[in-house]
Amino acid sequence: MLRFTLRRLFVSIFILLGALFIVYNLVAISKDPLADILESTAPNKEQLIAARVELLQLDVPAPARFFLWLGGILGFFIPTFDDPNGLFGFLGNNFSMGVNIANQDVGPLIASAVGQTLQLVTAATLIAVVIGVAVGVTTALRQYSGYDYTVTFLSFLTYSLPIFFVAVLLKQYMAIGFNDFLQDPEIPIPLLLLIGVIMGFIFMSIIGGPAKTRATVFGAGAVGTIAILFGMELLDWFRNPGLGTVLIIVLGLATVLLTAALTVGLSHRRNLIVTGAVAVVGGALWYPLQFAMTNEIGAWFPIALIVAFTVIAWFVGKYFGGLDKRNVASNAAIVGFVVSLLLVIDRVMQTWSGYYDQTGGRPIATVGASSPQLGSDPSIWLQMLDGFTHLLLPTIAIMVISIASYSRYSRSSLLEIMNQDYVRTARAKGLPERTVVMRHALRNSLIPITTIVAADVGAIISGAIVTEQIFGWRAMGSIFSESLRNVDLNPLMGYILVTAALTVIFNLIADILYSVLDPRIRLS
Known part of the structure; x- marks a missing residue:
């Protein structure tokens, strides 16, 4: 496994360097970066030309200039040990006023854009993959039913809709309409x-x-x-939402039944007892946690709570799981994660009433990434709620179209696998249908889905240009469009570096997942 991973990593590095070299040279010869100065009538034109030539090293041929740029990234030719941008190293300076103030370091610009893009696409991608695969599996198992036909119709409909049309509908009916509804719910x-x-x-x-x-x-x-x-x-839940102990326990027990039905079956009493105990204990923690989750705590607390409760639940399942402790531990960890996440969500909900007043009764945002009305030092719970309200519409816009493609691919992949000889053999041996589907068929059907998800993640992280424009987000897509329009090479190459590296990394992860899903791949 280690040799397989190192071999893929070695090849990926050369693919990344080759892609950067080709893109750098193509962009460098696409337009003269001195064109705007040459067309001007400024009296100091010669000085301006000389300054830009020195700034962008235009006296060096483009192929050689690429290695100077790459050396700045790696710190070989230009010292970058005191660079405050850390991960993004020395990405050079920009000259276009359209991207940022002229002659500024590109590193902070790219770092901020990457953060905004990750906020925008992470949740949308994860939710789209989970829902898309689940819908695809259920339609494959109910092939040619009314449910299958309905989902197929809706999938093709949503996949064919342009993103700007979906975004406009969401703004009108999910933001403006819901905000109006909250006036008199x-x-x-x-x-x-x-x-x-x-x-x-x-x-x-x-x-x-x-x-x-x-x-x-x-x-x-x-x-x-x-x-x-x-x-x-x-x-009046719409104006004062919350979950509380009872609802958290109910949702936790629903997760217990769902995970049991998909893995070990509802007849596995030990699994139901252990995972049910995790759900009940998690719900019972709601009251004492109200005294711990104050407005003064930092962002580390909700993350630490979710991680700690998930790990503890896994150990509980491992210790009390009996002969099937592996499956029980996994199910307990899933239930622990869901319950702890519900505890955090409940605490965020408690800030809704104050947030509603601060936003003037219009809490669902249609533009931007944050609300200026929150003040200089809002609590972590208010920041999380504000981030959610601003992410809601663009996340749904990206997610709706992605779910359509993932559901179609997963459906066709599972249908193909279900007709294989080894699936029929598993059924002939008398294995339960749940075991045949979840343990044998689904695992192999995920291999083509892994390829699609890896490619889509790289593409989505490169920037949802139309979505960012509609919802007023300044992320990677905006950097790309402005830099390309002005042929501002350094910001553009910073964008290419990040997106190409992430694309290569996710394809490497896909290669590793192939070998995990099917060990024959790494042996070959």
Whole structure:
């Protein structure tokens, strides 16, 4: 495994260097960086030309200039030991006023843009992969059903929609419309019934089965949805949201049942007892944690809480798991992660009322990455809520289109695997359908999905240019478009360096995952 990884890493480094060299030279010869000065009538034109030639080292041929730029990155030719930008090293200076103030170090500019892009695309990518694969698997298992046809239609519809159209719809109905709804959060009875019927049909389509089962699921889904929405309206939950101990325990136990159904089965009593205990203990921690999660704590606390509770839950499952301790420990860790995440979400929800007042009753943002009304030193909980409200719309815009592609790929991949001989053999041996699908078929069907996700992650991190423009985010896409328009080489190459490196890294991760999913790959 180590030899396989080192071999892929060695090849990836040369691929990255080759890509940087080609792009650098193509951009360098695409336009004269002195064109704006040559066309000007400034009396000191000669001095301006000389200054820019010295700044950008234009007296050096482009191929040789690339190695000077690369030397600055690596610290070989230009000392960078005192560079405060750390990871981004010496990326040179820009000259275009369109990107930043002229003659400024590109490092901080790229560092800020990378941070904004990672905020924008990380959640969207993770959620899209999880939901897309889950939807694709369920449609493959329910092939040619009404649910399959409906999901296929919606997938092609959303995939064909342009991102700017989706963004405009989200702004109008999910931001402006929801903000208007919060002024008087009352759901009309006809709309309440319509939502219940729609959710009933969705649950019925997913579960399937005989007519009696479908009717039962439809009724339970519709009535349950109406009851939940009516209770939220009655308790003024939309203006004062929260989870509390009871709801956290209920959601934790729902996670227990879901993980058990997908892994060891609902008949595994020890797994249900151990993971159920983790959910109950996590929910019981809600009250004492209210005294610990104050406004004065730092950003480390929610991260430490989630990591610590997840690790402790894993050890609990490992210790009390019995003969099947590996699966029990994994399920306990998943439940611990979900419950601890719910504890953090509940604490963030408690700041909603104050945030609603600070934003003038318009909490769902349509532009920008933060709200200026929060003051100079907001609490970590208020910062998390503000970040969520600004990330909500662009994340959904990216996620909706990504889910459509992931669901189609995962569906076709699983259908192909389900027709293989070893799957039929596993069924012939009498293995439960859950084991056949989750342990044998799904693992192998994830190999092509891994390829697609690795390629998409590199592309998404390079910048969602249209999304950033619509929602007013200054991230990697904005840097790219402005630098390319002005042929400002140093910011553009900083962008290329980061995106190419991340693309190569994720493709390397995909190669490693191939060998994990199928050991025959690393042996070959």
